[in-house]
Amino acid sequence: MAIRRGRGVAAINYPTGMNLGGDPTQALVHSTPTGNFMVTLSSVDLGQGMKQIMAQICAETIGVPTDRVVVDTADTDTGPHCMGTFASRGTHRAGNAVIQAAREARQVMLEVAAEELEVNASDLETDGQGNILVKGAPQRSISIFDVALSAHFKRGRSISGRGMFLIPRSYPEKETGAMKPSTCYAHACTVAEVEVDDETGEVTVLTVKNVFEIGRALNPKLVEQQLVGGSWMGISHALYETTEPYYPNRDHGGTDFNQYLMPGPGDLAETEIIVLERPSADGPYGAKGPGEMCANPQIPAVANAVFDAVGVRIDTLPITPERILRALKAQAGAPN
Amino acid sequence: MAKVPVQFTLNGAEKAEFIDSGTTLLNALRDKIGDTSPKGGCHQGTCGACSVILDGELRLSCLTLAETCNGAAITTTSGLSEGGVLHPLQRAFLDAFATQCGFCTPGMIMAAKVLLDHTPNPSRDEVVEALSGNICRCTGYEPIIQAVLTAARSNSQHAA
Amino acid sequence: MELRKSYFADQRKDDLHEIGQPRPRSDSPGHVTGKTAYFADRNFPGMLHLKMVRSPHHHARIRSIDISEVEKHPGVVKVLTAKDVPHNVYTILILIQIGPEDETVLADGKVRWKGEAVVAILAETERAAQEAAAKVKVDYEVLPAVFDMEEALKPGAPIVNEYHGQNYYLYDSGECRKVRLGDVEAGFAGADHVLEQAYQSSPIEHAPTETTGCIVAPEGNDRFTCYTNTQAMFFTLDNASIILQMPGNKLHFVGGTVGGGFGGKVDVIVEPIAILGAKLTGRPVSFIYSREEEMQISSPRAAEKVVIKDGVMKDGRIVARKVTGYTDAGAYSRHSPYGAQKGAGHYPGPYTIPNVWIDTYCVYTNRTPSSAMRGFGVTIGDFALEVQMDKLARLIGMDPLEFRFINAYRDGDMKAHRQPTEGAALIECMQEASRAANWPVAEKYLSMSSYTKGA
Incomplete structure (x- = not known):
């Protein structure tokens, strides 16, 4: 039994604005x-x-x-x-x-x-x-x-x-799906480093290094707020959050902040944020929307890091200690 | 329903009200006295947004009956700035961009103030411990931790 | 945070005065002094409190509702049931022509999820409303419920929502939104390896620190002001207008600073019934979710199942990708048909793949209706895609980051939905990540560019 380290990467893009436009x-x-x-x-x-x-x-x-x-x-x-x-x-x-x-x-x-x-x-x-x-x-x-x-x-x-x-609304072609979902996309690449305790199944995210391309940082401090908070939420989604822990079973849903888990101030990963700017052709001063995409890449990056650490794939969110322990047991050939 | 009298000081001013028995301090402050700086985020003691300082100690006002506060000295975030000058904690939250939606901010500042009142030069771990009863969904906490550490440093400089 | 200005420097001018400056936020002084006004920081004399009586069953027929004892309860001013709501069956995306209307403001004859609103009680105090709620007598006939998307899609499954007639949303393209490019089966046939994997999530709550709610005050001139924390003012006003069959000019919506949204405050749930209460009583009405309601009643992010089948070559090229996405809408549509469709536009991710087949389904089950959340239609898909990318890289013995460079989209590449790629920057993000994380990749990847295929 040991604390095992791993790291994982994920790269993503994200559309700005309502899908298919038509949103004035x-x-x-x-x-x-x-x-x-x-x-x-x-x-x-x-x-x-x-x-x-x-x-x-x-x-x-x-x-x-x-x-x-x-x-x-x-x-x-x-x-x-x-x-x-x-x-x-x-x-x-x-x-x-x-x-x-x-x-x-x-x-x-x-x-x-x-x-x-x-x-x-x-x-x-x-x-x-x-x-x-x-x-x-x-x-x-x-x-x-x-x-x-x-x-x-x-x-x-x-x-x-x-x-x-107003971006004119695009209507998907029925058979091919030809459509214009968005006019510009933000991008990100995240590398997460984790420790997994293979005795308890607990995951500690040590560091996340996030690179975000957001078109233009109109106010860098406000952008930083979004990106830091989003990175935290991504890690939270990866490891903790669910209203139905045994989905599709409808029981055991949390009703308060003691039962619905999120990382607290003592559970923070060391977070690095790097911003690239490729101005979008139709953005205000080149800006794209950074608010949502910044919470996405940490989830797969953490999942991949967990695999790198302990050699089991958790393909169901959130990646709880219970799921990791069950996967480790299965890997060892023991009954679940 | 029978009304009960409550009397306490709020940010140094005398307050007296008749309230329904069973009214929480949070609701008394917000609905009766008109201090809306404590926020009702859960009304079950799990989010910290309603935090106030009662006789020097941090209290969840949503779990405190107003009628138990007779004679108490209560401080809320709305009472921290004096003469239009922000309290060092408020200043530090501004400078650290530690507020986004702002809903958790008054409770965070209360928790931080009690910490600094008791422990003027806290370690990071002590700050984390002090804030651990307060939920923030926007910031990822780090800017708030930094704001409290900065306020502590500026306090100690003033003292020196 | 670091701004790395060396990337795309040729596309950016730095001649601006206000843009790019880290100006302090104008709203922060209000936040730190507790003076920022949120919707619930208003208190009106004579304000009533609205509490919902909710279904204890996942799926049930309502035989009868008896409110006689409730109306006698001290402090109760008005009790509302389905018959009081002018246009009780609605759907919010009807404003952008996505129907059919499939949800009731107050349950009428049936409940389709545990927690569904059945009776609204307006009382002088929260306590009176809560006590009165316990006196509502609803006679339910419990019906079989379905919670699993695969079960729901099987023939003979209980029908969750009769307004749809089947347990999936019917797009103009049929039972799912489809994207087709190239010949995915030929791609698999010619691939060195084929890997098919399934990914699963469960519902996720937005958990804003401020719960969803509104306060409605009659203006005294037949108009109603609704102080609300909605994320969309006119979207909510226009839907309230439809539900209440009230001209929009009778409604005045006031927002302001919202205590966190994350997509959780785009449903139109609290406003119409609170306005109706104010109209029928002539008094201000407050309807604010408890934390428990926020956690289990307000729409979560949908649970999703994503099945990805990829054909990959030993040299690292993905030659075919088939994605089948299932979005668990719960009992009603809300924004889920939109979210599932957004997924179809997002797959196969930021990679250029010649043969692509995408089907995304919006599935109905007997659970809390899901809706929008930060990353709507994409977040769980990205989890699936990027874990799959890691598996593929390991399958062919390649570094996971280098594997992504090989497949990354660049300007001019044709996407699966037949739009040329514009403004790509994935490669540069990965180059910078390689440096920042000390994750070395071969020089040829560091000299790549999103601008051209020149590498």
Whole structure:
């Protein structure tokens, strides 16, 4: 009886957005009288930082600092339609809608600035700090604060824009299954290292090294949050989680956090996250959806590592000590 | 149903209410007094989201009867910042990006505060032990552990 | 976390101001001070509490429901049964034309899973609602139930859901969603090795720290505001509108920050019945799942069975892959027909294989209906695919990572569902993993690229 070590690898891809498309999201953007910007949506923030990312996307597109953007969302009386926050679609779909709305608002903003500066709007650029400059002559400039005041009180213009993003729905061909499930895919490769106690069947995940390709990390810290939490959930799925431990038997389902098991703060694997960026052709600033795929590769990587450690295949999730011990017994030729 | 009086201090302020006998401290705080910072994640003592500090000790407010808290001093996460200045733990949670959905955060901060009140320079294992009654489904725990360790370090620097 | 910018550097400009910056989250100060408002942080005077009376049986006919004692219970304000729900038989994906309507808001004549909602009680306090629930008398005639997908698909199995008429979802392509490329049997015939393996999972709970729920308040003008933690505002509003036969303009949904979703809050379960309760009583109504309900009543990730048969050559090329996927929908569709179909679009994984045959089935059994969860339609498939890849590599005596390089898809490769691959990055992820994990692979794999077949 011994503690045995093993490691396993898995590589995966994952589609961004609802399968087969057809999932719209809209956004509205407008400026306040003093040149702050309001993004109006009906998308839901589940904790992934939807509001923060939409603010950064709007700010980048308009050309102002992020703290000048406020996101108002999840109210059906004010926010235009969003299909919902799921299917790794929030950043991709809503982000594209916000870009389109922000571009329209930016154009009006530049037109008003052009009137104030007596130049063509096409000769203007933003400095990202809240100012609009004449290209090549940055001493000729106007603040976005002043442009917004002018638009509101002098020129009678609405610095606002409408955005809509929709991937046309694909319908699978009946016999061949020809279809377009998604327009872009995130990727991952995970190497997991485990210890298996062949006496108790207990698995300890020592390390997980995750490489994720996510298009573009729009806010690296928010991406990191998703990826670290997802990696934890993947390990949790691999080793612990089930509402029906003896499926398809319907008994013994857990009803609280004492019975429904997940790794606690004392059960964490040493986790390494590396991010690659291959911008997607239709993503907002190249982003793909990282939220779901980041929890997938750890499951097979752990399963393969368990095999590498003790030489038994557990092809049924979760990989519990009971399953490992039964497999070890079977391998040794003992009755189950 | 007969009402019973309860009186305690919440974040330093006197509170007095008449409640139904059998009301949990969690429901009294949220529904009667209006402090919604303790969260009801399970109402069965298994998630820690409802954690408060009662006379210096960590308590699951969902398993504590409000009528047993007469005369107690209760602290919740909503009472930690003073004059708009965040408590070092709150600051550390922000800086470590240790919140995602935020639902477990007030309970986590309560558990961490009791730890640091008793053990100002905890080891990682002590932090893990202190947080082990609190469930988080978003973060994978590591950022929370780091936030508590960071807060402990900043506390000890202040003390020095 | 490390950003490795050396990969795909030619495809990325770094001229942005706000994008790519690690800005602090605007919502975090609210989280750490306990000031962020979740739906349940609202308290309305006169608010009623809704509790469900649920089926104790996996499959049973309801002979009668007697609520006479319940209505007399102190604190009980209203008791709802199937006849009170205007459009009681519904399905949520009807909004994107995926029918038929197959689920009841409150059971009508039959229950199809243990835990199914039968009677809704609205009372002044949670305690009164709970006590009253015990006084509901339902006369059940227990029916044979089926829990195993293979059993469910056999002739003569008990029919789980009459709205479908058989224990699988009927796609326009028939009993399963199909993908066909090349000639998979010829591929097996010409392969050096053929390996067929079966993989199995069981249901998994999202377990958000905040349970599913909503609070509905009449606005006093014939409109109702529903404070909810749904993941999809209009999807829920529009389905509630159908179920309640109320124009959408009478409904106002307010969300906000949700205490974790993971796909568990996309079903439309709590909102319609709570709105109905508010409408019929004229009072605010709170319907929040207990942790026990969240664990065993709310939809889990489906259990899946995945059978993979592969033909592989000694040199490492996979020449044929046949995948048969079974998704256990439980008693009702919810999002499962979509999830099973998503699996068909995902297989055979990120590998280029010339001969592919995929069938994915959505199967009905007498268990808690499953639905969406993080990685919907893919997570369990990836477990199966990637364990199978490990087995294949060992079968031909090849390093598992190198084996994946040989088969990895690249730009321009035709996928099984007949779309050319675009934006591939699997090879680069594996190259970086090789380095980070100190898992050496031959130089020829390190010089490969997703851009071309040039290696």
